[in-house]
Amino acid sequence: GTWGDTHRLAPWRALPDTAAGPGEPGLSGDHDCVLCTSAVPGLTDRAARGPAARYVWDLADRDNSRWVVPHGASGVPGTPHHRDQQPLWLDGGLAPVITDFTRLTKESDD
Template identity: 50%
Template sequence: ARVHADTLLGGADGLLRWLDDEPGGRAPATARAAARLRAWDRRMDAGSTDAALFAAWRSALVRRVTAHPAIAPLHAPHGLDEVFAPWMSVPGRVADALPALLGAAWLGIDCAAEAWAALAEVAHADDGRTGPAPTWGDTHRVLGLHVLLDVPGAPAPRVPAVPLGGDTDTVRCTASTPGTTDTCVRGSVARWVWDLADRDASRWGVPFGASGDPRSPHFADQLDAWAHAATVPVVTDWTRLTLEESR
């Protein structure tokens, strides 16, 4: 369970290094935000306010790099069918390649300046907020799109948009698109733990539930366990199983 639920974002240091210089002369809110990020444990836990700060800063940085003149040629029409639009999205591709782009000196991007400017944006917005600080799970929620969603006349229920821990590059892979949305659009489709000495001690977990039929009690009965990176017992004893038929 500790492996399945691991939210450590090892790649965070590659971005945070652009905030290494001392924040002398910077706004107090920006300096406080930088101190929080330096002290952060690098875990994208759903309840973490520091993970939310990192994600907001990362998104702001993606947007700034996307708008940089060095990236301007990528904004030209790609000439491909609209079906390829998600793969040709400039913010999406910048988000995927952000550490490499920041490390490419030939692009002429003042990476430290952009990183601090992005943090100033976020810190200013955060400084004027009233109420509790946001957590990563406030915006990082599952997007449960049913396969029949676009089929006319077909029942396509939605599952609750529950908060999720993890991130694109953590073991608990719950992928979003920084700079565009924190919503989780891709995640673990199954978790398994097989006990080869005792099959009845094995465990498993799938998103939502084991049935795609919205009429079934098993349509979303694993949602809570999956959202918490937990598993349920694997039952293979025929004496404990009940035949269910959908009509």
């Protein structure tokens, strides 16, 4: 099998996540790379730890800045943004950072 077949994302949760989701997706990286995650060697390959977010800030042009979080921008299960960034995070991708307040209020969920 592949690395991702045995190395799975299994984040610790204070409360059970009842929203239907992807389960424990496969991972690409270990603790020594950009897509870092961390398991307990010799005990499990399930990674409960990883970066809370990845950011790339363009100081010359703020609109070129990017970010991603492991799941989504909302911590509320069942909402549109609860897991919307997970595919990007798993692939090492990034989403645009929106800092224009008029866009943030216009495009926000009710």
